[in-house]
Every structure is written in structure tokens, then in C-alpha cells.
Amino acid sequence: MNKLFLLDGMALAYRAHFALATNPIFTSRGFNTSAVYGFTNTLVDLLRNQKPTHLAVALDTSAPTQRHVDYPEYKAQREAMPEELSAALPYVRRLVEAFNIPVLVMDGYEADDIIGTYALRAEQVTEPEPFTTYMVTPDKDFGQLVSDRTLIYKPGRSGEGVEILGVKEVLEKWGIADVSQVVDILALWGDASDNIPGVPGIGEKTAQKLIAQFGSVEGLLANTAQLKGKQKENVEANRDQALLCKKLATILRDVPIEQDLEALRVRPWDEARLKPLFMELEFNSLGRRLFGEDFRAGRSGTAGMEQSLFTPATGRAASSSVFSSPLAGTTSASRAQAAAIGDDGSGGDLFELGAAARAKAAGQSSQPADASELASDTEGGEGDDGAAFDEGADVVVDSxxxxxxxxxxxxxxxxxxxxxxxxxxxxxxxxxxxxxxxxxxxxxxxxxxxxxxxxxxxxxxxxxxxxxxxxxxxxxxxxxxxxxxxxxxxxxxxxxxxxxxxxxxxxxxxxxxxxxxxxxxxxxxxxxxxxxxxxxxxxxxxxxxxxxxxxxxxxxxxxxxxxxxxxxxxxxxxxxxxxxxxSRSTPQTPxxxxxxxxxxxxxxxxxxxxxxxxxxxxxxxxxxxxxxxxxxxxxxxxxxxxxxxxxxxxxVTLDTGALSDFSGKLGRNIVALESRIYEIAGAPFNINSTRQLGEVLARVLELTGKTKKTRTGLMATDEATLLSLAGKHEIVQKVLDFREATKLKATYVDALPSAILPKTGRVHTTYNQAVTATGRLNSSDPNLQNIPIRTDQGKEIRRAFVSRGDGWLLLSADYSQIELRIIAALAGDENMRAAFESGMDIHKATAARVYGVEPENVSAEMRRSAKMVNFGIAYGLTAFGLAQRLGIPRKEAAGIISAYFRQYPGISDYMRETIDFARANGFVQTITGRRRYLRNINSSNAMVRGAAERNAINAPIQGTAADMIKIAMTNIQKALEEKRLRSRMILQVHDELVFELAEDEKTEVFALVEDGMKNAIPNLRVPIVVEMGVGRDWLTAH
CATH class of the missing domain: 3.30.420.10 (Ribonuclease H-like superfamily/Ribonuclease H)
Known part of the structure; x- marks a missing residue:
């Protein structure tokens, strides 16, 4: 049997580049090789593991296609190709040619069409040997081409294996009866990646339902009388658009390209061309895989970094082994438990971090959903071509x-x-x-x-x-x-x-x-x-x-x-x-x-x-x-x-009765909010559908074109966008209230009782020490660190955490503004230290200095601005960010930040000196010595380097705060045990410790806890304040 692999070159290169957008790979000259490396790695793995008989790479050209003629907006929403990706693409083609792999291109046709054409040609071959064709692509629309002899081959990412999709898998994935119906689904639903609009008001599930009922777009259009209401109106009004979308989504299979299948037969690669390319791109580990252990690309000025990434133990090659003796007739062995791999409770925010924590412990990737978060706990790594496709610069070992x-x-x-x-x-x-x-x-x-x-x-x-x-x-x-x-x-x-x-x-x-x-x-x-x-x-x-x-x-x-x-x-x-x-329904062995x-x-x-x-x-x-x-x-x-x-x-004990009452109250509130939103909108719709919500809000608010849009051209409905519009119309605030209430009810109020352990009648969380890069503890199963506290409704959840009964209270001990105090200590800024030593409200004191007024004349807006700068400065807050948060002109925001640094020059010096230290040493450290390595600190990519610089400033602050409370916890626990007290430490939430307090031990425990927290790290030269309170429930104590 012949095995033909057709690679969607552009899609694979794009995928590789953006998979490493926050953790790119650079040569010692600063050239970004992420796309080239990812593509090459996929290619090498395919050659080694799949052993194709025939192979080709299909590429797009810049020439317009018939789709662009039929629909000028086709792919028009796509942003310009990133400069670094554009510079890398010629290397992709050079590498393909050096591997002696045919490149298939033709003006007027997309790579998809070329792949579709060759897949069909291969299906028509029956003698002397038939073909099995594998379309190597991450794109979903190739499902329409799948048959018994044509399959989708999706390369794995972030530790996942390769996924091969045949007819059965495509039918199950799309919920259809025939693979040809993939284009009918796309015609109705649309395809955001190609800017195919679909039919307004029809999402994926509705499209599947309609195609299951009517068989095709044409069948639907012939039977619109069976539809009702708005759906009927939308389909009939967009009849021509639906047919156009189907045409746009259909992959052509008759491209007049000349090379025959025999021209695609695999040939030996051209080492004379390939080896110098690998050396130029500094593909060391890939080079060793192909050309042997003697291959060295050489990296002037980066040897230290390469050693850190690839020989972390003692400078020896990562593949060397202490298991060096050959087996002498012994049988095999086995390993104990797979360190906490398993499904999380799928309970949203309450339980979801359990998966991340277990994945980290088990060696899987646990990236945050948005790696661009300002205060992210991740920092990528740059260096040799072995960097993994996830945050963390994992060492790549040659299996x-x-x-x-x-x-x-x-x-x-x-x-x-x-x-x-x-x-x-x-x-x-x-x-x-x-x-x-x-x-x-x-x-x-x-x-x-x-x-x-x-x-x-x-x-x-x-x-x-x-x-x-x-x-x-x-x-x-x-x-x-x-x-x-x-x-x-x-x-x-x-x-x-x-x-x-x-x-x-x-x-x-x-x-x-x-x-x-x-x-x-x-x-x-x-x-x-x-x-x-x-x-x-x-x-x-x-x-x-x-x-x-x-x-x-x-x-x-x-x-x-x-x-x-x-x-x-x-x-x-x-x-x-x-x-x-x-999910696949293939019978599984339990x-x-x-x-x-x-x-x-x-x-x-x-x-x-x-x-x-x-x-x-x-x-x-x-x-x-x-x-x-x-x-x-x-x-x-x-x-x-x-x-x-x-x-x-x-x-900790949970008052389930209080939660049940609160759940009922939230439920009634949700119904009322839903009713009011429908009333304003003029008709019921799915509030949880971003598409439908965007359409409703755009109509109700009569928004201009300046409003933030999604990739499909609809109004964005993320929280930040809605918050910025909350004052413009009642419906926006109602939607925000609806989202908060539904999330609280489903994620916390209704989910928490399921976390009670029957044997104890209490909730037992799990704390994870090895999840965050800064050293912060992480709570999971359930995540009690995520219990909301900012809103009145969120606070009510804390009221359900109660003491065990008569004679017991909950004691909350919370560090006051600990990160600001640590900034003052690290920076040695006399003005900020003086403000803390005076006991004055630090935000009011900052506002007085920045605005040049007496403290008693500081307005609420002044204090708000100062608070934003105080807390934001450690996370790289810019004038643009401050302007957005405060709703003020950028020039005014820049003036506030400049005044801030004039009043607190030590903070500015700390930031500059910390970044300089990181650039020279590749890491920063906390007061206690905990290090955070910053492999991107000298990146030529300004965005990547900027993220590393923000982490450099923030890591010593967050890390010191983390170490401080950890030391306090250990010392307090030791004191409780030595004094044989009945009171117990039961929760840690960020900068707060919660204790179950025996009432007759109150005075002794208060003193013990305060001393343990204040003196965890002595000689900080800034007063440490611990705010303490007691109550029958957590909210009252806090």
C-alpha cells in the first residue's frame, strides 16, 4: 500500500509560529525560527514514524482565487502576516526543497484545493498498489474530503499525540450523516478563519440540527416553510448568501496541476543543502537527530543559555544515562502511581485549577488560557531549537x-x-x-x-x-x-x-x-x-x-x-x-x-x-x-x-442550608434579569451566545464602527468591553449582572456542597506547591482561593464557611498591602517607607504627593488613581493601561505616572536596576533567594522582551510575598503544636490565613499568629501590618 502525505504548508507554519508567540525560538543573531522549527519538527517526525512512500507540501500564492472574485471580503479580516513569520517562510520552502520534497503551488488556487485534487487522484489509483492519503493539516474544513482512503492527519501539540480522523470520526465530530455535509454546516455556521459569514443567527448546533433535518443547504432553502419566526426570516433573507458560503467553503478537486503522483515519491534528502541550513538556523537537537551526535550548529555568546536549557543536570548531555548497564536476563520493572493525573471536577473556576495543578505535577502542560495576562505566572524560554510548544522551555529529549x-x-x-x-x-x-x-x-x-x-x-x-x-x-x-x-x-x-x-x-x-x-x-x-x-x-x-x-x-x-x-x-x-x-463511540477496554x-x-x-x-x-x-x-x-x-x-x-465546615437559600435567591434574580434583558431586546435570545448577544447589543445600542469587534465582525461581548459600555444603556449592566449571578450559582453556590467529604462533613481542598513560577500556593479540588470577594453577592459565599460549632470561631489574619510594603523594602524608597511608618493610608499619601495637595484635600478620584498606580506599577502598568482603567486621556495618565516616579524615585531605580540585573544574569530573585529565570529578557522581539521585563519587576515582589506567608505558616503551625493548642490553621488564600479558633484560646492565638506573620522575614525596614478579625463565619471574620 502506498502512503501519500500532503502537507498544508502555510497552515502548519502559522500554527507553529503562533504556538510559540509568547515563547519564541531565536537564533543567536535574534532571528525568529519558531515557524521553521515547528514545521521541520513535524516533517521529521512524520518521515521517521510514518514512513511515507509519497510526500508533497502544498503552498498558497499571493494571487487572488475565484473565492476572492466571488466574495471580496474572503479572508479580508485577517491581520497582516507578522513580520517575523513573513521572514521565516522562505526558509520553510528552502528546507522542503533541501529534503527533496516537491512543492505544489498554482496561482488562482489555494493549498486546500491542491491537496483535494491530489487526494482524489490518489483515490482513483487501484493498480499496482492503491494509496492511502493523509492530509496533514490542523484545519477543520478538510473533513469534507475524508473517505476510506483519505484521512486527516493532525500533528500533536503540547505533549498530545497525533490525531488521525477518518469518516467515522468526522461524522461524529460534526454530527452529520455524510462527510459532504461539512460544507453545508460551514455554509450556515460560517467560518471565522476565512471570513465566511454564514447565515445570521445560526451557530454550530443549529446548523447541525438543520442539516440533519434537511440534508443540505439546498434542501433547507427548498423547505423554509417548515421554519418559524426569526430563523425563517434569516434563512430566507440570506438565501443567496448561504449558497455563496457553501461555494466558498467547498474545496476544489480539479486543479489543473501537472505533476503526477509518481513525482511525489519520497527521495533521500540532500544533505549538502540541508546540513548548512540546519547550521544557519541553529537547529542543534534536530541536527543531531538527522546527522548524528557530532552535529553542532554553534552559538556564539549563548553557550550559557543553551547549557541551562539542554543540560540542566551537570552539563552532561540530557540523553546520557545513569541506567547505563545492559540488561542481563532480568525481567522488567514498573513505576508507582501516575502523580495525580485525572479528570477534574468540571466545575468551572471552583474545580478547574485542579486539572492544572495535577497536570503540572504530572508533567503535562498547564498554560493559562491567556498567556498575555499582565500578571502572568509564566515566562517563556528562548534558546535552542528544542524549546517545547508551551510555556516553560522544556528540554526536548531525543526519544x-x-x-x-x-x-x-x-x-x-x-x-x-x-x-x-x-x-x-x-x-x-x-x-x-x-x-x-x-x-x-x-x-x-x-x-x-x-x-x-x-x-x-x-x-x-x-x-x-x-x-x-x-x-x-x-x-x-x-x-x-x-x-x-x-x-x-x-x-x-x-x-x-x-x-x-x-x-x-x-x-x-x-x-x-x-x-x-x-x-x-x-x-x-x-x-x-x-x-x-x-x-x-x-x-x-x-x-x-x-x-x-x-x-x-x-x-x-x-x-x-x-x-x-x-x-x-x-x-x-x-x-x-x-x-x-x-466523543468517539468506539468500544473501549475499561x-x-x-x-x-x-x-x-x-x-x-x-x-x-x-x-x-x-x-x-x-x-x-x-x-x-x-x-x-x-x-x-x-x-x-x-x-x-x-x-x-x-x-x-x-x-472547613460549610453551611449548606445558607448556600441553598442563596442559590434560590440567585435563581430568582437570574430569572428577573433574563426577563428584563428580553424585554429591552424586544425578543428572547440566548444570552450566553456571544454571537446572538453581540447582534442584540449592537442593535439596541446603535453602536458606531469604533466598537471592538470579533474576528467575524460582530460586536465583542467580553467583560472588559461590556464594562466600558456599562453606562451607555441599561441592558449592558443587566447582562453583566446576569453573567455574575449565573457564574456564582453554577460555579460556586451549587458546586461547593458536592465537595463535602461525607466522612467528615467538611470541605478539604488541596494545596499545590509546584504550580506557579512565583512560588505562590495554588488551591484545587475545590479551588478555595477563587471564592469571589469583590462584589456583595460574591461575599455571601464566604458567609457559608463557618466554624465547627459552639465554642469555636473563625479567625482571619490578612497581610495589609503586603506587596506594596515589599516594593518599598526592595526599592528602599524613603518616601514610601515614611508613608507606611506614619500609618497613613498609603493610597491617600501617594495621591497627596502626586497631585501636590494636603492629605485631607485628596478626593476619592485622586485616591483611586493613586491606588491604580500603586498596585499596577509592579505589573508593568503603562500610561495607555492607566488611561483605559481610569477613563482619562493618555497624556493625563502619563503625567500621573511621571509624577509618581518623581515622588518615589526609589521605585523607578528598582525597576531599572532589576531589569539590568535580569539581562546580565538571566534571572531575578526574592529576598529569600528564590529565583525566576527569564530566558526572553534579551529577546529581539519587543513584545516578548517587554513581558519578560514585567516579570522581572514583579517576580521578586510576588515571590517574596509568597515566601513570607509560607514561612509564617510553618512557624505558626510549629507554635500551635508546641503549645498543644486546639486551634488549627485551616485555609490559606493569597495573603490571608484562616484559623478555626477555640474561643478560650483567643488571646494566645491572636498574639501567636500576629507575631508569626509579622516576623516571618525580619528586618524588612518597613512595618508589616496584619489585619485580624473573628466571627462565626468567614465573611464576618474577614
């Missing part, structure tokens, strides 16, 4: 050079009998440090059962202890701080083995090593065991060394050990896709529970995990010293981990 369990000599044993377990425990108790990992029945640390324990204290040697199956733990009463009483014989046997290893876990003389070890600590906590002694978490260590990268064990193992661990799917099968509309897997396989998997963690510690520990991060690691992050475990176990 061909990685070893696995079958190639490495190892000694993994099983201790199953009481005598074997006793002998193993005796040896464990003699060791100064032991790596351990728990295998569990699920990723819910609070309810799972332990399947086994793996331990290691020597390279390539590990042991595994299988645990007997206990009774269902959800039928047992869990006592958080005490032992669990077994209820059945099975449970007794299970807990007996757990108890056998209690002496090891509680031995404070032994250092415990693991990867994402907090999960294991939490599991043990819910089994009545508090792990003691020093710890070393390899995930936390790497998060300090390379904050922007992934921190999953598999990723670290490949980078630092040159070794690929066994995937969990090898034991329990692949994770099944979520069911629902658009994932096994790890209890169902043979003990020998689990033992290999778990022992390998403990072994890898042990070896990673050997690699990462010296790096912590080399990068001066050992103090942050051992004095801040590691001591905090058991504190977080204890806080999570405590949980």
Missing part, C-alpha cells in the same frame, strides 16, 4: 536515545510474607535516607486504599511490599489524628501491614525521599500516620531549579537519567475519553483497578518509581546548591509540606 526497564540491570524484590516484611523493615530502619512510594487504589488520597509500598536506598535496587485488600474504606469511620479501627478480618489484615511500617514513617532520623511526596504523606495521614523526619521531594526541587518547566517524574527521568519509566497504561490500560457529544493487576507487574512498576526518585535526588541535590536554592528548598518548601497536609486534613 531514540532513551533506555527503558528492559535495557537496564536492576534488582527489584517483593517482600510479601511477615518474615520478609520484618527483614525489609529492619534494613529500612538502618538507613539515613529512603525513597518510598505508595501504590493506591485511586488518586483520592483521602479515601483510597494502599495497594503496596515500594522503597529504595541504592541505585537500581528496590523492594515492594504488597498490602492485602481491606474492606471498603468508605464504610469505615476515619479518625484524622488517630488509628483506624478495623471492622472486618480483611480490614484487620490490611491495617496490620500498615501498622508494621508505622515505625519507619514516624522515624524522625530517616530522610524520606519521593516525587510529589505530599500525596503519600496525605494518604498516610488519613491512615492515622503522621510522617516525621526530613524530606526531599524531587518535584519541589525541580520546581525551584526550573520553575517554568514541567515537573513530572517521567519528564525528569528522561531529562536527567536518560530513562523512560513504565507508563501506568502498561498496567491498567489507556484512560478512556470522556463520554458526551462529539481501565483496570491496580488491584486487578498481577503483583509482579505492580512490584516492577512501583519499585522503578522509588528507584527513579532516589536517583533523581542524587542529580537534583547538587543543583540546588549550585543555584543557591538549598535554603529555599530546605527551610521554606520542605517544612511547609507537612503543614499543608495537616491543613488539608482539617478542612
Amino acid at each position: 531514540a536515545n532513551l533506555l527503558n526497564i528492559t535495557q537496564v540491570t536492576h534488582e527489584y524484590s517483593i517482600a510479601a510474607t511477615p518474615a520478609e516484611r520484618a527483614a525489609l523493615l529492619a534494613e529500612m530502619q538502618k538507613q539515613p535516607a529512603v525513597s518510598f512510594d505508595l501504590e493506591t487504589t485511586s488518586l483520592d488520597a483521602r479515601t483510597c486504599e494502599i495497594v503496596g509500598l515500594a522503597v529504595c536506598w541504592e541505585d537500581h535496587k528496590a523492594a515492594y511490599v504488597p498490602f492485602p485488600q481491606g474492606s471498603a474504606r468508605d464504610e469505615e469511620v476515619l479518625e484524622l489524628m488517630g488509628a483506624i479501627s478495623p471492622a472486618t478480618a480483611a480490614s484487620a489484615a490490611y491495617h496490620a501491614v500498615v501498622e508494621e511500617f508505622r515505625p519507619f514513617f514516624e522515624n524522625a532520623a530517616i530522610t524520606k525521599i519521593g516525587h510529589n511526596i505530599k500525596f503519600d504523606y496525605t494518604v498516610l495521614r488519613w491512615h492515622g500516620i503522621t510522617v516525621r523526619g526530613p524530606l526531599f521531594d524531587t518535584m519541589l526541587a525541580h520546581s525551584l531549579l526550573e520553575p517554568e518547566q514541567r515537573h513530572g517524574m517521567d519528564y525528569l527521568s528522561e531529562v536527567f537519567l536518560g530513562y523512560t519509566p513504565i507508563p501506568i497504561s502498561a498496567l491498567i490500560g489507556e484512560k478512556r475519553p470522556a463520554t458526551g457529544r462529539g 481501565q483496570l483497578n491496580i488491584r486487578d493487576v498481577a503483583v509482579a507487574k505492580v512490584a516492577e512498576y512501583a519499585a522503578e518509581d522509588a528507584d527513579v526518585a532516589w536517583q533523581l535526588r542524587g542529580k537534583l541535590a547538587p543543583m540546588l546548591t549550585e543555584k543557591h536554592q538549598e535554603k529555599v528548598f530546605f527551610e521554606i518548601e520542605c517544612p511547609l509540606l507537612p503543614v499543608l497536609v495537616a491543613m488539608e486534613a482539617e478542612g
Whole structure:
């Protein structure tokens, strides 16, 4: 069978360029190679893994096509091609030609048409060998061409695999009966990327419904009598437009291009042309893949950066391995639990960060939805061509050079009998440090059962202890701080083995090593065991060394050990896709529970995990010293981990009755808002549809052409746009109120009760230490840091968080304006420090200085402006941004900022000096020494460099605030335990700590908490203020 691959060259280059828009790849001369690298990487992977017999790249030309003649606005909405992409495209073509791959172009036709034509030609070949054609493209409209022998090949991105779509997948994706109906859907729905307008008022779902009913656009137009109301009116009024849109969306299959299929046969690449191109583009890792390890492009002046990105351990090649001995007849091994990979609760903002946190821990990408956020916690990396297609400049490892369990000599044993377990425990108790990992029945640390324990204290040697199956733990009463009483014989046997290893876990003389070890600590906590002694978490260590990268064990193992661990799917099968509309209905083999897997396989998997963690510690520990991060690691992050475990176990009580009442109130408010919006609009419509809402608002407001538009030409309906129009008409504010109410109800009020753990009747969040680049803690499952506080309705949610009962209160302790105080400390600005020392309202004091008036004459508007500058300056606030936020002319905003810097010259000096330091050293650091690496700080791209500069200014401020509250938490927890107080720390939300306070301990705890927070980082030379309050609920306390 012949395999023909037709590449949509322009689409792939665009995709690569914009995938790296905030994290571009540059040569040492400052040339942006993102598009060229991404395209080449896709091409090389395709050649290596798919082994095509025939291959070609189709490109567009600048000549107009018949579509432009028929519809002059076709693709007219597209912005001009970015300069850097335009400069890169000639290299794409040169590379294709150097690979000896035919380039297919023809004036008057698009690449889509050329691909469609050759796909049809290939389908018509039956002898001597038929073709299977793969259309390599990310574009959805190619679905119309799919057949049994013509498929869509979508290259993977951000760690995802390749997706191949055939007839079945296209039909399911589009909800149609025949692939030819793809163009009918696009004709009605429109295609924003090509500026095909579609029929007004018809979105994707409506288009699918109509085509399912009438078969085609023509069938719909012939039966408009069956339609009703506005829909009928829209379809009949846009009859010609619907037919035109179908023509525009139809890919041609009869392009008169001369090359025959034989001309597309794969030929050897031209090394004499290709190698110099790779050297010019500085494609080092790709060059080594194609031309061998001796290939070097050379990078004058960037060796330091390249070493940081590609040899992070000790300067050795990333593919070198400590698993270097050949396998000598041993069987395979396996790794313990896949560090918290799984579906999040799909509960919107309340639960969604759980996915991000778990993805980060598991080594997946967890980019923010909008990487351009001013205060983003991400900073890209530039350097060698190996930079990954996501925020973080991950090291790209050549998989061909990685070893696995079958190639490495190892000694993994099983201790199953009481005598074997006793002998193993005796040896464990003699060791100064032991790596351990728990295998569990699920990723819910609070309810799972332990399947086994793996331990290691020597390279390539590990042991595994299988645990007997206990009774269902959800039928047992869990006592958080005490032992669990077994209820059945099975449970007794299970807990007996757990108890056998209690002496090891509680031995404070032994250092415990693991990867994402907090999960294991939490599991043990819910089994009545508090792990003691020093710890070393390899995930936390790497998060300090390379904050922007992934921190999953598999990723670290490949980078630092040159070794690929066994995937969990090898034991329990692949994770099944979520069911629902658009999901594939192919029968799936259910994932096994790890209890169902043979003990020998689990033992290999778990022992390998403990072994890898042990070896990673050997690699990462010296790096912590080399990068001066050992103090942050051992004095801040590691001591905090058991504190977080204890806080999570405590949980917080939720007043579900109050939430239920509030839900009813919100529901009634939503109905009233909906009714009023319909009344103003003149007819019901889908308020949640951005298309329909944009059409209604544009009509009601009679807006001019200056209003922000979407790519399809409709009025933008994002929050910022609506806020700017809120005073123009009642409907805008009603829509904003509707959105707030519906989000509060669905995301928080109705979702929070589902987070209550039945066994405790309390909500238990999870805190993540290795998610943000600045060191800020992250809360997930549920995300209690996202509970809204800015609006009166949002505040009501906090009222539902209550103390446990009589004799108990909630205590809120909140740092006052901590980031501003840290700015004053870092900058050493005497005027700002004096303002804080006087105890005056800092925003009023700033306004008085900026506007040159006495404090008592500061107006509310003056204070608002000063507050905006005070808080915005650390996030790179510009005159343009201030003007937009305050609704004032840009010149006036620029004057305010200039006056600000005149009054606080130390702030201006701090910003300039910090950026200079970052440019010289490639990183900035907090007062405590935590580093943030800024690989784009010297970028030739002004936008990318500007983002890095903003991060340079902000990271020491946010990072110091993060470290400060972490130190405070550890010190306060220690004091509470030493004094044997019943009061407990239960929540951390940004700069606030929440405690469950025994009323009779109020005076002592108040003093203890205030002292712990104020003196977390001594000698700041700026007074630290902690605002404290108590109440029966969180809102009252705050």
C-alpha cells in the first residue's frame, strides 16, 4: 500500500509560529525560527514514524482565487502576516526543497484545493498498489474530503499525540450523516478563519440540527416553510448568501496541476543543502537527530543559555544515562502511581485549577488560557531549537536515545510474607535516607486504599511490599489524628501491614525521599500516620531549579537519567475519553483497578518509581546548591509540606442550608434579569451566545464602527468591553449582572456542597506547591482561593464557611498591602517607607504627593488613581493601561505616572536596576533567594522582551510575598503544636490565613499568629501590618 502525505504548508507554519508567540525560538543573531522549527519538527517526525512512500507540501500564492472574485471580503479580516513569520517562510520552502520534497503551488488556487485534487487522484489509483492519503493539516474544513482512503492527519501539540480522523470520526465530530455535509454546516455556521459569514443567527448546533433535518443547504432553502419566526426570516433573507458560503467553503478537486503522483515519491534528502541550513538556523537537537551526535550548529555568546536549557543536570548531555548497564536476563520493572493525573471536577473556576495543578505535577502542560495576562505566572524560554510548544522551555529529549526497564540491570524484590516484611523493615530502619512510594487504589488520597509500598536506598535496587485488600474504606469511620479501627478480618489484615511500617514513617532520623511526596504523606495521614523526619521531594526541587518547566517524574527521568519509566497504561490500560457529544463511540477496554493487576507487574512498576526518585535526588541535590536554592528548598518548601497536609486534613465546615437559600435567591434574580434583558431586546435570545448577544447589543445600542469587534465582525461581548459600555444603556449592566449571578450559582453556590467529604462533613481542598513560577500556593479540588470577594453577592459565599460549632470561631489574619510594603523594602524608597511608618493610608499619601495637595484635600478620584498606580506599577502598568482603567486621556495618565516616579524615585531605580540585573544574569530573585529565570529578557522581539521585563519587576515582589506567608505558616503551625493548642490553621488564600479558633484560646492565638506573620522575614525596614478579625463565619471574620 502506498502512503501519500500532503502537507498544508502555510497552515502548519502559522500554527507553529503562533504556538510559540509568547515563547519564541531565536537564533543567536535574534532571528525568529519558531515557524521553521515547528514545521521541520513535524516533517521529521512524520518521515521517521510514518514512513511515507509519497510526500508533497502544498503552498498558497499571493494571487487572488475565484473565492476572492466571488466574495471580496474572503479572508479580508485577517491581520497582516507578522513580520517575523513573513521572514521565516522562505526558509520553510528552502528546507522542503533541501529534503527533496516537491512543492505544489498554482496561482488562482489555494493549498486546500491542491491537496483535494491530489487526494482524489490518489483515490482513483487501484493498480499496482492503491494509496492511502493523509492530509496533514490542523484545519477543520478538510473533513469534507475524508473517505476510506483519505484521512486527516493532525500533528500533536503540547505533549498530545497525533490525531488521525477518518469518516467515522468526522461524522461524529460534526454530527452529520455524510462527510459532504461539512460544507453545508460551514455554509450556515460560517467560518471565522476565512471570513465566511454564514447565515445570521445560526451557530454550530443549529446548523447541525438543520442539516440533519434537511440534508443540505439546498434542501433547507427548498423547505423554509417548515421554519418559524426569526430563523425563517434569516434563512430566507440570506438565501443567496448561504449558497455563496457553501461555494466558498467547498474545496476544489480539479486543479489543473501537472505533476503526477509518481513525482511525489519520497527521495533521500540532500544533505549538502540541508546540513548548512540546519547550521544557519541553529537547529542543534534536530541536527543531531538527522546527522548524528557530532552535529553542532554553534552559538556564539549563548553557550550559557543553551547549557541551562539542554543540560540542566551537570552539563552532561540530557540523553546520557545513569541506567547505563545492559540488561542481563532480568525481567522488567514498573513505576508507582501516575502523580495525580485525572479528570477534574468540571466545575468551572471552583474545580478547574485542579486539572492544572495535577497536570503540572504530572508533567503535562498547564498554560493559562491567556498567556498575555499582565500578571502572568509564566515566562517563556528562548534558546535552542528544542524549546517545547508551551510555556516553560522544556528540554526536548531525543526519544531514540532513551533506555527503558528492559535495557537496564536492576534488582527489584517483593517482600510479601511477615518474615520478609520484618527483614525489609529492619534494613529500612538502618538507613539515613529512603525513597518510598505508595501504590493506591485511586488518586483520592483521602479515601483510597494502599495497594503496596515500594522503597529504595541504592541505585537500581528496590523492594515492594504488597498490602492485602481491606474492606471498603468508605464504610469505615476515619479518625484524622488517630488509628483506624478495623471492622472486618480483611480490614484487620490490611491495617496490620500498615501498622508494621508505622515505625519507619514516624522515624524522625530517616530522610524520606519521593516525587510529589505530599500525596503519600496525605494518604498516610488519613491512615492515622503522621510522617516525621526530613524530606526531599524531587518535584519541589525541580520546581525551584526550573520553575517554568514541567515537573513530572517521567519528564525528569528522561531529562536527567536518560530513562523512560513504565507508563501506568502498561498496567491498567489507556484512560478512556470522556463520554458526551462529539466523543468517539468506539468500544473501549475499561481501565483496570491496580488491584486487578498481577503483583509482579505492580512490584516492577512501583519499585522503578522509588528507584527513579532516589536517583533523581542524587542529580537534583547538587543543583540546588549550585543555584543557591538549598535554603529555599530546605527551610521554606520542605517544612511547609507537612503543614499543608495537616491543613488539608482539617478542612472547613460549610453551611449548606445558607448556600441553598442563596442559590434560590440567585435563581430568582437570574430569572428577573433574563426577563428584563428580553424585554429591552424586544425578543428572547440566548444570552450566553456571544454571537446572538453581540447582534442584540449592537442593535439596541446603535453602536458606531469604533466598537471592538470579533474576528467575524460582530460586536465583542467580553467583560472588559461590556464594562466600558456599562453606562451607555441599561441592558449592558443587566447582562453583566446576569453573567455574575449565573457564574456564582453554577460555579460556586451549587458546586461547593458536592465537595463535602461525607466522612467528615467538611470541605478539604488541596494545596499545590509546584504550580506557579512565583512560588505562590495554588488551591484545587475545590479551588478555595477563587471564592469571589469583590462584589456583595460574591461575599455571601464566604458567609457559608463557618466554624465547627459552639465554642469555636473563625479567625482571619490578612497581610495589609503586603506587596506594596515589599516594593518599598526592595526599592528602599524613603518616601514610601515614611508613608507606611506614619500609618497613613498609603493610597491617600501617594495621591497627596502626586497631585501636590494636603492629605485631607485628596478626593476619592485622586485616591483611586493613586491606588491604580500603586498596585499596577509592579505589573508593568503603562500610561495607555492607566488611561483605559481610569477613563482619562493618555497624556493625563502619563503625567500621573511621571509624577509618581518623581515622588518615589526609589521605585523607578528598582525597576531599572532589576531589569539590568535580569539581562546580565538571566534571572531575578526574592529576598529569600528564590529565583525566576527569564530566558526572553534579551529577546529581539519587543513584545516578548517587554513581558519578560514585567516579570522581572514583579517576580521578586510576588515571590517574596509568597515566601513570607509560607514561612509564617510553618512557624505558626510549629507554635500551635508546641503549645498543644486546639486551634488549627485551616485555609490559606493569597495573603490571608484562616484559623478555626477555640474561643478560650483567643488571646494566645491572636498574639501567636500576629507575631508569626509579622516576623516571618525580619528586618524588612518597613512595618508589616496584619489585619485580624473573628466571627462565626468567614465573611464576618474577614
